Amino acid sequence: MRPSTKFLTAFALAAALPAAARAQTPAPLRPDQTAFRALYQELVETDTSATTGSCTALADKIEARLRQAGYGDGQITRFADPNYPKEGGIVAVLPGTSKTLKPLLLLGHLDVVVAKREDWTRDPYKLVEENGYFYGRGTADMKAMDAIWIDAMTRFKAQGYRPKRAIKLALTCGEEGGSPFNGAEWLTKNRPDLVAAEFALNEGGGGRTDGKGKVVTASMHVGEKAVAQFRVETTNPGGHSSVPVRDNAIYELADALTRIRDLDFPLQMSPTTQAFFARAGAARGDDLGKAMVALSKDPTDKAAEAIVNTDRSYHSMLRTTCVATTLTGGHADNALPQRASANINCRVFPGETVESVRAALAAAINDPKVTVTTRPMRGPLAQPPPLDPKVIGPAEKLVAKYYPGAPLVPTMSTGATDGIFLEAIGIPSYGPPGTFSDPDGNGTHGLNERLAVRALYTGRELLTELVKIYADAD
Known part of the structure; x- marks a missing residue:
């Protein structure tokens, strides 16, 4: 009989701790971590590729979770182009107490690059936990961050948390291509009010290990090619x-x-x-x-x-x-x-x-x-956001807390994100630290995509704390 998932995860987390900590008996996952893992699994196991999947189907599941946490009709907006019914997205808003502070936007894409079962060692649309890693399409790009954003929004609502500035969550489809429809672009052109914000947190940041599990740098995505x-x-x-x-x-x-x-x-x-x-x-x-x-x-x-x-x-x-x-x-x-x-x-x-x-x-x-x-351009040319101390400073402090000894470095992404559409309408987009990857890229967009177990759970703690700091800042 296979050991339970929660004990496998706890063991993987404990293995990343100092020797003195590893000497203790690994603790099982807390109830909130167990619920978070279930959310992550639901996201990974819902196929959202352009060829065989549906972002709309996953957005339905996310909406159900948000409503269960207490979000009502006035705080949830669904959107889609009738020509692309499977590529719908969702926006949710946690109201802020301030009437003058602009909101904070959490952006994520639900779609993933298509994966063929015959090419993979494991089923790409099943979450597999093995040797300290989660395997599956989207485990790294970018359903880990999606899960963290959804988890934060549902917990904030359920806990009665009232931030100074409103927190917006926008989950879109089309970032990975495969269709003319891009949800982030559609929002900025058709409903800019839904995503209007002081700045956005998006993919592109993270961290990098030495290939042996040690995080050597954390990164803040500031601009891209x-x-x-x-x-x-x-x-x-x-x-x-x-x-x-x-x-x-x-x-x-x-x-x-x-x-x-x-x-x-x-x-x-x-x-x-x-x-x-x-x-x-x-x-x-x-x-x-x-x-x-x-x-x-x-x-x-x-x-x-x-x-x-x-x-x-x-x-x-x-x-x-x-x-x-x-x-x-x-x-x-x-x-x-x-x-x-x-x-x-x-x-x-x-x-x-x-x-x-x-x-x-x-x-x-x-x-x-x-x-x-x-050929036609994907979108506008990227406009690098400023290295704003109000954005960089809190992230540096949390990196020191969660990844001692790893410096936070500004990074220009060599990939492409939907931040370009936000920046085109005056919303700076940053990729915060939190999760991390190995030097080989963790199979992102390729075979056997994976994410370290420790990266998921530590990233959840860091990013949730970071969101609250930003949301409560003047």
């Missing part, structure tokens, strides 16, 4: 496959993609990334950390850059990156291809233009037979 998509395409008259020629659309595309693979954009630094490499590097104390510090002082230090580039996430943080993500080619098994194309997904460093990236791709390909065209 822009997402740009390009179509690389080549055409040809084609012909019968029994008479092959070197002038082949698929071969020409393959040559172009090889050149894109070998294209490395030049290093760039912003105030946020410079501060990140200086502080995160100093916290490491190894050769990589020393190189990070050296590079923050002198971005032209090629020896330091070479060492930092060995870490793929740091390499991406230093420059614009482009990668082929999908491709199509040919029209029949017995015909020479008349057309071949690929999508190139680029993450553009702040300050660089989309057109300059397109030009760099064309220059690297250096073939007049290959066209490079810009």
